[in-house]
Amino acid sequence: MLDFIIGKYNYWIYIVLMMIGFYAMIGKKNLVKKIIGMNIFQTSIILFYVSTAYKKGGATLPIIEHAHGHGEHASHAIEASSYINPLPHVLMLTAIVVMVATLGVALAIVLKIYRRYNTLEEDEILKAIK
Amino acid sequence: MTDQFPVLIIIIPLLFAVITPLLGWWRENLCYPWVILSLTLCMLCSIFVLGRVIDTGVVIHYYLGSWAPPWGIELVIDHLNALMLVIISTTGLIVAIYSKNNVKQEIDGSIVYFYTLFLLQVTGFLGIVITGDMFNLYVFLEITSLAGYALIAAGEDGAPFASFRYIIMGTVGACFYLLGVGYLYIVTGSLNIADLARLLPDLYGSKVILVAFAFFFVGIAIKMALFPLHAWLPDAYTKAPSAASALIAPLMTKVAVYVMLRIMFTVFKPSLSIDILPVTDIMIWLGIAAIVAGAVMALAQTDFKRMCCYIVVAEIGYMVGGTGIANSVAIKGVILHILNDAIMTLGMFVVAGIVYYQTKGHNLTDFRNLFKKMPYTMAAFVVTALSIIGVPPTCGFFSKWYLIQGAIIAHCWAFVAALLLSSLINIILFFRIFEIGYGFHETHGHGHGHETVLISEAPMSMLIPTIITAIGIMLIGIYNQPILNNIIQFAVPKL
Numbered sequence: 308m309l310d311f312i313i314g315k316y317n318y319w320i321y322i323v324l325m326m327i328g329f330y331a332m333i334g335k336k337n338l339v340k341k342i343i344g345m346n347i348f349q350t351s352i353i354l355f356y357v358s359t360a361y362k363k364g365g366a367t368l369p370i371i372e373h374a375h376g377h378g379e380h381a382s383h384a385i386e387a388s389s390y391i392n393p394l395p396h397v398l399m400l401t402a403i404v405v406m407v408a409t410l411g412v413a414l415a416i417v418l419k420i421y422r423r424y425n426t427l428e429e430d431e432i433l434k435a436i437k
Numbered sequence: 438m439t440d441q442f443p444v445l446i447i448i449i450p451l452l453f454a455v456i457t458p459l460l461g462w463w464r465e466n467l468c469y470p471w472v473i474l475s476l477t478l479c480m481l482c483s484i485f486v487l488g489r490v491i492d493t494g495v496v497i498h499y500y501l502g503s504w505a506p507p508w509g510i511e512l513v514i515d516h517l518n519a520l521m522l523v524i525i526s527t528t529g530l531i532v533a534i535y536s537k538n539n540v541k542q543e544i545d546g547s548i549v550y551f552y553t554l555f556l557l558q559v560t561g562f563l564g565i566v567i568t569g570d571m572f573n574l575y576v577f578l579e580i581t582s583l584a585g586y587a588l589i590a591a592g593e594d595g596a597p598f599a600s601f602r603y604i605i606m607g608t609v610g611a612c613f614y615l616l617g618v619g620y621l622y623i624v625t626g627s628l629n630i631a632d633l634a635r636l637l638p639d640l641y642g643s644k645v646i647l648v649a650f651a652f653f654f655v656g657i658a659i660k661m662a663l664f665p666l667h668a669w670l671p672d673a674y675t676k677a678p679s680a681a682s683a684l685i686a687p688l689m690t691k692v693a694v695y696v697m698l699r700i701m702f703t704v705f706k707p708s709l710s711i712d713i714l715p716v717t718d719i720m721i722w723l724g725i726a727a728i729v730a731g732a733v734m735a736l737a738q739t740d741f742k743r744m745c746c747y748i749v750v751a752e753i754g755y756m757v758g759g760t761g762i763a764n765s766v767a768i769k770g771v772i773l774h775i776l777n778d779a780i781m782t783l784g785m786f787v788v789a790g791i792v793y794y795q796t797k798g799h800n801l802t803d804f805r806n807l808f809k810k811m812p813y814t815m816a817a818f819v820v821t822a823l824s825i826i827g828v829p830p831t832c833g834f835f836s837k838w839y840l841i842q843g844a845i846i847a848h849c850w851a852f853v854a855a856l857l858l859s860s861l862i863n864i865i866l867f868f869r870i871f872e873i874g875y876g877f878h879e880t881h882g883h884g885h886g887h888e889t890v891l892i893s894e895a896p897m898s899m900l901i902p903t904i905i906t907a908i909g910i911m912l913i914g915i916y917n918q919p920i921l922n923n924i925i926q927f928a929v930p931k932l
Contacts (some may be wrong), residue, residue: 315673315820321712329609332605332609338601345604345605345608348608348609349608349612349614350453352612352615352616352619355616355619356619359619359622359623363485378592384623395619395622396620398572401572401576402575402615404482405576405579405583408583409579409604409608412583412587412604414585415587415590416579416587416590416600416601416604417601419597420591420597420598420601423594427903434600436595436598
């Protein structure tokens with residue numbers, strides 16, 4: 308059991324982070340805390356994707372050594388198992404951009420809410436709306 | 438040249454959206470014709486593509502940058518998404534024409550930004566529908582959502598808070614979708630929809646697939662405002678600026694239904710959700726719950742736009758329940774209802790915008806005497822209302838007909854009952870407005886003292902799109918057979 312947890316600890320951390328973010332989004336009354344929760348939630352997904360790219364056994368960055376212009380080494384076959392999978396990282400670069408944009412929009416809207424109601428507490432805003 | 442049309446459909450609005458702020462910085466007045474130009478081009482492209490799909494009957498594949506499918510991003514157009522493309526670009530164009538006076542009244546000063554976001558939103562919708570790549574779909578989903586959050590936040594008092602709630606829920610939905618993509622990627626190593634459809638059937642026993650399916654389903658359900666997860670929708674669409682709600686309300690939920698159909702029937706084989714998992718049974722009951730809850734909540738509203746929002750929630754129930762029934766007649770009804778509901782919701786929100794423009798309110802009481810003041814608008818409103826109720830010559834009747842027929846074939850009597858109940862409630866909802874609109878209450882007691890109400894119609898730029906929508910509702914109803922035989926029949930998945 309312990310091996311099961313320790314062996315895949317990055318996935319467990321992803322779940323824990325995700326739940327922390329989820330709790331903050333649902334449980335917290337302060338709008339900025341909700342946004343922070345949202346950000347933690349999204350970040351946990353980055354951790355998940357990057358974890359899936361990892362390979363055990365000394366896999367390294369997907370930068371091919373002895374490629375073009377190195378004479379006799381150029382013909383070496385590329386062994387996939389010695390490089391980590393680059394695709395999830397690239398997907399996450401796009402996802403990070405999306406997350407930054409979401410954060411920006413959310414903060415801008417919170418600013419607008421603050422200017423209107425002079426508070427960031429959800430229950431006070433709800434009281435002001437009614 | 439015509440080979441490039443699939444990509445032009447998304448490139449045109451995207452490129453025009455980027456140029457809009459620059460153009461607006463120079464001459465603000467040019468933004469409006471600029472948006473109309475871009476959406477007209479976009480609509481012509483999508484109609485052309487639909488025509489080609491109908492003529493040749495083959496699925497169009499377009500490889501972005503000529504990268505072959507499993508590695509590169511692919512655009513795939515079959516009958517279903519060709520139809521969706523035409524729905525989206527036409528709705529976008531109608532709302533763009535309609536938005537002229539509205540935007541000046543409601544969000545004066547940020548017209549340029551409004552139109553930029555407007556085009557980005559349409560780009561996102563088109564991208565979701567046209568793409569053949571799961572991750573690309575996520576990116577487009579977020580483009581639409583982000584543009585939508587900003588558009589909604591520009592509305593009346595309270596809109597930013599409604600938009601904030603939508604951000605929180607919408608982000609959870611999108612993240613769940615992204616996780617689903619991740620799970621599928623772990624087990625298959627592919628993101629291409631066609632490639633996934635080829636690789637997945639061998640893995641249906643795997644728990645990873647089931648988790649991925651659950652994440653997809655919940656994520657999309659949030660985006661389409663399926664009943665227990667609909668809480669963000671009424672506030673957001675009620676408080677958004679009229680033009681924005683006329684664009685988002687018909688399309689966002691419908692595009693999400695499209696994504697649901699794609700995932701259930703293209704990415705996964707229909708057998709997964711029908712035989713292996715009891716998803717379809719759950720969907721029928723969720724659909725019934727959404728229909729009943731939406732209809733009852735609509736009855737309790739005194740605000741016209743809010744009432745329409747709950748009708749949208751009920752309509753989502755029709756489509757989810759119809760998909761749950763999962764026989765070819767019901768699915769035919771669902772796809773026809775995507776088309777019908779898009780145009781009916783458009784009709785409702787367009788009228789709501791005109792009423793707001795003329796009376797500065799969208800309560801039911803603001804409809805007083807409007808039948809005399811704005812006869813043409815209200816004629817269009819009556820057509821739309823009859824269509825939502827489901828009166829024969831209008832389009833709403835036919836999709837309900839197929840849904841009920843499908844439910845009867847599958848012996849889902851509860852779904853039939855829910856559909857009929859919601860139709861009856863719709864009658865109450867709209868005849869209540871007709872009564873207010875004709876002003877029966879006031880004239881009743883003092884017949885001879887009636888004041889003359891002057892006709893003050895909405896401006897032409899708003900009236901013409903409204904009437905076009907109403908005519909569209911009639912035409913789709915009358916020509917539903919050609920649409921079914923030429924397009925929808927081929928879009929129904931083989932069950």
